[in-house]
């Protein structure tokens with residue numbers, strides 16, 4: 075559906091040229107939700123804006139539905155852009171227009187009559203759950219409702235692709251969840267391909283099928299979300315997955331842990347913080363009690379969850395293991411051999 079081929083985006087920065095995106099190759103399949111994650115400044119926004127040529131790449135090709143956008147003339151590009159909707163972190167609604175009129179705007183710009191516009195806007199209002207609020211102005215609706223307007227407006231021209239630039243970053247966790255559920259529903263009901271960028275692993279985990287991780291303008295890792303969560307390869311990816319756990323630990327626990335780990339450095343490191351990821355059969359096995367007995371260890375479970383990622387059971391535990399270094403190492407080797415992904419996490423605390 076979308077092929078990003080050797081795309082580089084160079085900007086003229088104040089201290090010389092900046093390559094915000096460096097030689098990126100990615101393929102995004104029809105009908106999937108593809109997440110691009112990276113820390114601030116990694117180049118995510120720049121890359122996603124090349125997909126509709128809001129940024130024209132310095133070199134490389136953007137192929138959407140078989141058409142190379144970089145080779146189109148202005149009218150062809152306008153037509154191609156109608157197939158690509160976009161939503162933004164700060165919604166970008168017009169404050170002087172009602173909910174209805176904001177959604178109608180792209181259709182007015184396409185020259186449709188009032189009746190034709192109404193035929194399209196009415197079901198969109200229904201789809202995003204805003205029928206009752208259609209005459210309100212943006213100042214009188216919540217952030218989540220504003221994003222629903224943004225989504226309906228992006229869908230007005232019945233695009234094939236939806237680009238989402240940090241669409242949930244300004245929203246609280248519960249509203250984020252409801253917007254992500256709406257995106258999943260749209261993806262399934264309309265068969266829309268969605269490319270979303272985010273700095274939150276939680277967002278990727280909740281709705282993406284495949285993902286790419288960016289750092290310093292490059293894609294450093296990409297693949298199925300479940301595979302990357304099971305065994306992240308790049309240190310940046312590992313740290314970002316570790317961050318999800320660190321952020322979920324209550325502040326008091328985190329503080330005590332930091333003090334304790336700092337002290338154990340001095341006392342020879344008998345405490346080790348690990349992230350254990352269980353998938354498939356390992357989710358159902360009593361592996362933890364087995365290693366505690368076998369290797370004479372103490373485990374404190376600090377955080378844990380069993381989720382489903384792409385329909386597969388996935389368990390993740392943060393544990394503090396206490397015991398002799400040799401026994402801890404042997405226990406972790408044993409767990410790895412049973413299909414558990416083991417990662418030491420002391421560095422993210």
Ligand SMILES: Nc1ncnc2c1ncn2[C@@H]1O[C@H](COP(=O)(O)OP(=O)(O)OP(=O)(O)O)[C@@H](O)[C@H]1O
Nearest residue numbers: 085086087092094113114115116117118119120121
């Ligand atoms: N128009 C521009 N001119 C010059 N430099 C730019 C421009 N746009 C982005 N950059 C630089 O390119 C790099 C990547 O920025 P980008 O906004 O794509 O990152 P990001 O991963 O989306 O980060 P964030 O989540 O903070 O927006 C940064 O160093 C940024 O300063």
